[in-house]
Amino acid sequence: MEDSIEMILQEHRGSYTSRHHPILSVCTGALFTGLYSVWSLFVLPGFRKVPLNLKVPYLPSSKDQTLNTMKLLEGRAGRLADLGSGDGRLVFAASSAGFKCTGFEINSILLAYARSKASWTGVPSRQATFVNKDFWKTDLSSYNNVIAFLAPGVMGVLGEKLLKELPDDARVIACRFPFPDWPLQSSVGSGLDETFAYDISRVRSHLRQEPNPVR
Ligand SMILES: C[S@@+](CC[C@H](N)C(=O)[O-])C[C@H]1O[C@@H](n2cnc3c(N)ncnc32)[C@H](O)[C@@H]1O
Known part of the structure; x- marks a missing residue:
C-alpha cells in the first residue's frame, strides 16, 4: 500500500x-x-490621456517609406509637422531637405532620443524641434506641410481636424494609411511602404461638391 x-x-x-x-x-x-x-x-508613456479610439502605438517608418515621403514633398518648402514623430527619422529627413520641422510626440522616451540625436548630429533647433505635445490638442494652422504615419482607425477624425485648421496651400502626406474620403493627389511606393499625398485646396473643393460621402 x-x-x-x-x-x-x-x-x-x-x-x-x-x-x-x-x-x-x-x-x-x-x-x-x-x-x-x-x-x-x-508604448505607455504619455498614452493614458489620449482617448482609447485615438491611441496610436509606435512603429518606425521603413527606409522606403521615408524616401517615398520625401519624394511627395519635392518642390515644397516651409513649415512641416510630423504628427507623432517617434524617434524623429521623418523630421530629420525633412529638415535635411530644408523644411522647418516640428515633431509632435507624447512618448517621452522617444522624444528624449530624438532630441539627443538632434543635438549629437548638430541639427539646429530652427530646423528641427521636438515637442512633448498631443497633436490632437494642438492648432496646426501654421503648418503648410504635414506628415502622418498613424493608424487606419484615426485617419477619418484626423482628416476633419486638418480640414478645419490647415491653410489652403497645405500638403498632407499619409504614410501607409490613406484618408478615407479625400481625393488623392499622388502616391508613391506599394504595399506597406505606400505613401499618399493630398493637397488641401483640392480636398476642400472635392468635398464641397460631395459633402456627405457614403462610407
Ligand atoms: C506609427 S508611429 C510613427 C513614428 C514616426 N513618425 C515614424 O514614421 O517613424 C506613431 C507615433 O505617434 C505617437 N503618437 C501617438 N499619438 C500621439 C499624440 N496624440 N500626440 C503626439 N504623438 C502621438 C506615438 O507615440 C508614435 O511614436
Whole structure:
C-alpha cells in the first residue's frame, strides 16, 4: 500500500517537474518581463490621456517609406509637422531637405532620443524641434506641410481636424494609411511602404461638391 502511494507521489512529482521546469519558468518569466518593459517604455508613456479610439502605438517608418515621403514633398518648402514623430527619422529627413520641422510626440522616451540625436548630429533647433505635445490638442494652422504615419482607425477624425485648421496651400502626406474620403493627389511606393499625398485646396473643393460621402 505504502509502496503504491509512494509511486503515485513520485509520478505526481515527475509530472509536476516536467510541466514546471525551472529553466522554462525562468525563461518565460524573463520573456514576459522583457516584453512588459519594452511595452511600458515605448508604448505607455504619455498614452493614458489620449482617448482609447485615438491611441496610436509606435512603429518606425521603413527606409522606403521615408524616401517615398520625401519624394511627395519635392518642390515644397516651409513649415512641416510630423504628427507623432517617434524617434524623429521623418523630421530629420525633412529638415535635411530644408523644411522647418516640428515633431509632435507624447512618448517621452522617444522624444528624449530624438532630441539627443538632434543635438549629437548638430541639427539646429530652427530646423528641427521636438515637442512633448498631443497633436490632437494642438492648432496646426501654421503648418503648410504635414506628415502622418498613424493608424487606419484615426485617419477619418484626423482628416476633419486638418480640414478645419490647415491653410489652403497645405500638403498632407499619409504614410501607409490613406484618408478615407479625400481625393488623392499622388502616391508613391506599394504595399506597406505606400505613401499618399493630398493637397488641401483640392480636398476642400472635392468635398464641397460631395459633402456627405457614403462610407
Ligand atoms: C506609427 S508611429 C510613427 C513614428 C514616426 N513618425 C515614424 O514614421 O517613424 C506613431 C507615433 O505617434 C505617437 N503618437 C501617438 N499619438 C500621439 C499624440 N496624440 N500626440 C503626439 N504623438 C502621438 C506615438 O507615440 C508614435 O511614436
